[in-house]
Amino acid sequence: MNDQFPQGMPPSGEQPSHGLAIASLVLGILGGSVVAIILAVIAKKNGNTSGIATAGLVLGIIGTVGWFLLFACVGCVGCVAALEGL
């Protein structure tokens, strides 16, 4: 529940933390990252109920999962290979 606006929406109709929600969506579209997840969570916790925040959250999760699936342990290989080269 949004403590600032008990009925859920401010009188002007703008969602709280709208900027954070948009930033989350943009980062999510650009490839998704943990930052998109963090921004979306903060927006939602501040009372943002828009689909923008949800979309940013979903894209952030998908992107982060994709990052770990593609790059986890590739880093391990790189580290070991680099150490062998040094």
Place this chain on the structure above:
Amino acid sequence: MQPFINIFGRDIPTYGLLLISGAVIGWFLFSFLVKRKNLINSNDAMFVYLIAISGAGIGSVTLRPIMNIIGVIFSWENYRGRSIIELFNYVTGEVVFLGGLLGGLIAVVLFCRYYKISIPIVFDLAAPAVAIGHSIGRIGCLLGGCCFGMEVSSTHPFAIVYPTVSLGAPAGVPLLAVPIIESVFLLILAIVLTGVYLKSHKQGLSATGYLIFYPIGRFILEFFRGDIIRGTYGWFTTSQYISMGLFVFGICYCLILQKRKLHV
């Protein structure tokens, strides 16, 4: 053993797959515990878990670079003359659980303090979830071969041999199955902490149990690791120093809860 698995024509690292699986199963346990005792709003629980995973993600990929940068600075003579790209490759890379744990801890504490969510309640919920997620992640380490035990005799009851394809473990050499041992240890810890959380009326038992027993187990197992390339400073490895720190943190946490009557 099986560092990659082919899914729809693409080689996916099994370590990453099991890491994600661990996070998902950890979430199921976390939300189950939330619903059982209803000590925290379910939306807040979801937000906290996502923040924890995000913090863990950042921490897991930054701890190793930070330690490596410190190592380079303090032994610069060994690295003088290397190219920037060589140094960059050395410093970066590698996902580290303890870095993830620290990153997740910091992120959760900051988030909970800002939004006035009870940290002891969140820690108690998180402890079994972290343990079970980590247990599953360790299977990924086993399959990937990026974390492995010391060399043992081929007749050792806990010896495993990695075939030619692995990410770091020497091929054809009997190695102590440290990843499996740690996975089983964490699974037992997760079961015990779940039981403690469900049965106990005292706040802080579950979290304190994790913060004390996991570092002890990790500290001991580190002596049996064969991948010391990860970093040794003086007598102990980086992970052992972090384990000591976690243990001290666990003791301090227990004392703080008792002092504030919150309570263990």
